[in-house]
Amino acid sequence: MTDDDSVRRRLHPATLVSRWLRIIPQMLAAGIAAGAGMAKQGFGGILLFAAIAGLAGIAIALLVWWRFTYTIGANEIVIEKGVLSRQRRVIPFDRVQDIAIEQRLLARLFGTAKVKIETGGSAADEGTLDMIALADAGQLRDIIRRGKTPAAAAGGEAAESEAPELVLFEMGFGRLLYSGLFNFSLVFLAAIVAVLQYLEQLGLADWEELVTVEQAGEAAGLVGVQTTLVLILLVLLLGMVAGVARTVARDFGFRLTRSGASHDEGMASSPRGLRRRRGLFTLSEVVIPLRRTQAALIESGPVARQLGWYRLSFQTLGADRKDGGVQLAAPFARIEELLPILAEAGFPAPPPRAAFHGVPRRALVARTLPWLALSLVAAIVAIAVAPPAGIGAAILLALALGSVLRWRKHAYLVGDQALFVSRGFLTRRLWIIPHERTQVIIASRGPVQRGLGLATLLVDTAGASPMRAPEIVDLDGRDAEALADRLLDLFRHARAVIRLQSRPISSPTP
Amino acid sequence: MQTDESSGEAEVPGGALRPLHPNQIWVLRVRTLIFILVLLGAALAADAGPLRESELAAGLVPGLVALLGLAATIALPRRRYRAWGYREDEEEIHIRHGLVVRIRTIVPFGRVQHIDLAQGPLERPFGLFTLILHTAGTRGSSVRLPGLAQGEAEAMRDRIRARIRQDLV
Numbered sequence: 001m002t003d004d005d006s007v008r009r010r011l012h013p014a015t016l017v018s019r020w021l022r023i024i025p026q027m028l029a030a031g032i033a034a035g036a037g038m039a040k041q042g043f044g045g046i047l048l049f050a051a052i053a054g055l056a057g058i059a060i061a062l063l064v065w066w067r068f069t070y071t072i073g074a075n076e077i078v079i080e081k082g083v084l085s086r087q088r089r090v091i092p093f094d095r096v097q098d099i100a101i102e103q104r105l106l107a108r109l110f111g112t113a114k115v116k117i118e119t120g121g122s123a124a125d126e127g128t129l130d131m132i133a134l135a136d137a138g139q140l141r142d143i144i145r146r147g148k149t150p151a152a153a154a155g156g157e158a159a160e161s162e163a164p165e166l167v168l169f170e171m172g173f174g175r176l177l178y179s180g181l182f183n184f185s186l187v188f189l190a191a192i193v194a195v196l197q198y199l200e201q202l203g204l205a206d207w208e209e210l211v212t213v214e215q216a217g218e219a220a221g222l223v224g225v226q227t228t229l230v231l232i233l234l235v236l237l238l239g240m241v242a243g244v245a246r247t248v249a250r251d252f253g254f255r256l257t258r259s260g261a262s263h264d265e266g267m268a269s270s271p272r273g274l275r276r277r278r279g280l281f282t283l284s285e286v287v288i289p290l291r292r293t294q295a296a297l298i299e300s301g302p303v304a305r306q307l308g309w310y311r312l313s314f315q316t317l318g319a320d321r322k323d324g325g326v327q328l329a330a331p332f333a334r335i336e337e338l339l340p341i342l343a344e345a346g347f348p349a350p351p352p353r354a355a356f357h358g359v360p361r362r363a364l365v366a367r368t369l370p371w372l373a374l375s376l377v378a379a380i381v382a383i384a385v386a387p388p389a390g391i392g393a394a395i396l397l398a399l400a401l402g403s404v405l406r407w408r409k410h411a412y413l414v415g416d417q418a419l420f421v422s423r424g425f426l427t428r429r430l431w432i433i434p435h436e437r438t439q440v441i442i443a444s445r446g447p448v449q450r451g452l453g454l455a456t457l458l459v460d461t462a463g464a465s466p467m468r469a470p471e472i473v474d475l476d477g478r479d480a481e482a483l484a485d486r487l488l489d490l491f492r493h494a495r496a497v498i499r500l501q502s503r504p505i506s507s508p509t510p
Numbered sequence: 511m512q513t514d515e516s517s518g519e520a521e522v523p524g525g526a527l528r529p530l531h532p533n534q535i536w537v538l539r540v541r542t543l544i545f546i547l548v549l550l551g552a553a554l555a556a557d558a559g560p561l562r563e564s565e566l567a568a569g570l571v572p573g574l575v576a577l578l579g580l581a582a583t584i585a586l587p588r589r590r591y592r593a594w595g596y597r598e599d600e601e602e603i604h605i606r607h608g609l610v611v612r613i614r615t616i617v618p619f620g621r622v623q624h625i626d627l628a629q630g631p632l633e634r635p636f637g638l639f640t641l642i643l644h645t646a647g648t649r650g651s652s653v654r655l656p657g658l659a660q661g662e663a664e665a666m667r668d669r670i671r672a673r674i675r676q677d678l679v
Contacts, residue, residue, distance in 0.1 A: 317646065440650025441616040450612065460647035469649065481614075488616055492601060495620060 180244030527595030530657030546579030
């Protein structure tokens with residue numbers, strides 16, 4: 001590649017600083033440990049080892065940085081890296097699912113950013129540029145989204161001039177704080193335990209010495225009911241504060257806008273997308289190309305739902321599987337606020353609840369009866385033999401009750417444009433799966449389901465979560481078969497419409 | 511493609527499903543037999559070792575395993591074979607399989623990312639192939655159709671490939 005456009009570029013030199021900050025302390029520690037390990041050397045020896053290790057760290061980071069280059073070509077970005085074994089990765093622009101720009105605190109000081117290019121492939125680290133100048137990052141994103149280099153796009157007028165973007169969703173500070181209350185988190189408890197364990201490993205603290213069994217018993221005796229209540233309240237309060245703090249750090253300045261030209265539908269204009277910005281310390285910016293969204297998901301927890309708050313995400317191929325494979329579009333919003341976002345993304349609005357179909361009552365036999373039976377057995381055991389089994393009976397009874405409640409909330413609806421599936425009792429999820437996004441249709445019947453004439457139907461989509469799938473569980477068996485065929489018809493129809501629409505533009509086939 | 515009305519197959523409307531190649535029963539038999547033999551080996555080892563001290567009569571456990579295994583090898587493969595069926599339509603393929611959990615899968619050809627033809631060591635002596643359709647889905651990311659004769663498997667692969675190309679235009 002010897003085009004004038006395709007110049008090999010390196011990451012921003014500030015990358016070195018951030019990597020040194022990370023690697024040098026580790027290397028120093030390793031050097032000190034190695035020096036101390038050799039008993040003969042004195043203090044000077046340890047210092048020498050530490051210095052060598054530190055210098056090695058500097059050199060390695062420098063070498064890694066030097067050997068990492070990227071080239072922006074006409075239709076693809078080429079990343080070359082590796083000190084000993086070289087790797088050359090070509091990412092065609094039209095394979096890019098979404099692009100994330102992230103600025104950690106240090107990066108903000110340097111005016112740099114980390115760019116993550118997701119292609120939906122299986123590799124976790126597909127195309128990460130950590131870090132390049134912020135301006136370059138923005139430019140790179142525009143180039144990729146438009147699918148052309150600036151030179152190629154220069155034919156059109158200055159399309160990259162930041163047209164005022166339509167704001168689809170924004171969160172003020174008041175609502176941000178309020179939403180934090182619903183993100184109650186006891187993570188800090190785990191953190192405290194982790195720190196104590198770490199101290200113990202280092203030999204700085206010892207559980208056994210700190211609290212002996214007698215002391216614990218004594219303490220338990222001293223602590224009255226009031227103190228216990230105060231303690232519980234304190235923990236709850238801390239959990240709330242932790243939740244608010246986490247939410248503020250993550251969602252500060254949350255803004256969802258529409259990017260990409262919508263008025264001039266020329267071919268050179270970048271395809272439409274949703275741009276999400278958020279973060280207090282770490283700023284992040286993600287663009288979700290709308291033609292890549294596979295499904296929409298509206299979720300809400302039990303308390304938030306009572307107060308009318310929901311969160312909206314879009315399933316994309318590039319989204320992190322850790323986050324359930326979805327990109328968050330609005331973390332805490334009213335339904336009325338979500339509808340314009342859905343409309344912008346080309347998703348139909350969810351119909352009223354009453355229009356949905358439930359699953360047959362006999363599904364309860366499959367889901368509830370086993371728990372009830374086990375609960376009964378446990379209760380008998382509790383009465384006849386061992387009273388502690390009563391706890392088990394209560395838990396099993398709660399599970400039975402939970403399955404009834406879940407059954408009541410499980411519903412689906414086949415719309416003209418999409419399939420709607422609602423699941424979950426505590427956290428309720430509503431999936432909107434456009435018919436044209438169907439990948440595979442799977443109907444399954446387990447032995448119990450067959451006995452009851454039931455079936456489970458799943459419309460599989462690209463990037464769907466393997467754990468939380470929008471299955472319709474325990475449909476009537478015949479309904480499931482009919483529904484599978486209907487969904488297939490709707491899929492065919494939707495694809496045919498898309499083919500017709502795209503034909504005049506792409507290729508004038510007869 | 512097939513317009514004949516199904517009578518027995520109420521499961522998949524629009525036409526009867528084709529069975530796999532009869533040799534597939536033998537593949538399944540050999541596979542079951544190997545599994546049983548491994549189990550039998552473990553049972554014999556247990557009988558000679560840890561179970562010797564127990565009150566169980568010597569040879570009881572391996573005997574039971576052998577008996578049940580024989581029954582399974584005779585009865586199961588045919589039923590598992592019958593659970594399989596497929597129909598290649600104009601735009602998609604329908605596959606039914608599973609003895610305990612019965613699964614019907616519909617894969618539109620337009621969704622197939624790439625196609626594999628695989629032949630395992632047990633399939634080779636019987637001249638059978640497995641067609642694997644890869645999609646971008648999660649649970650349906652690779653859909654397998656075993657028990658195809660070579661000619662049929664290759665013809666199917668070529669037909670599906672042609673349709674994928676059509677869909678891209």
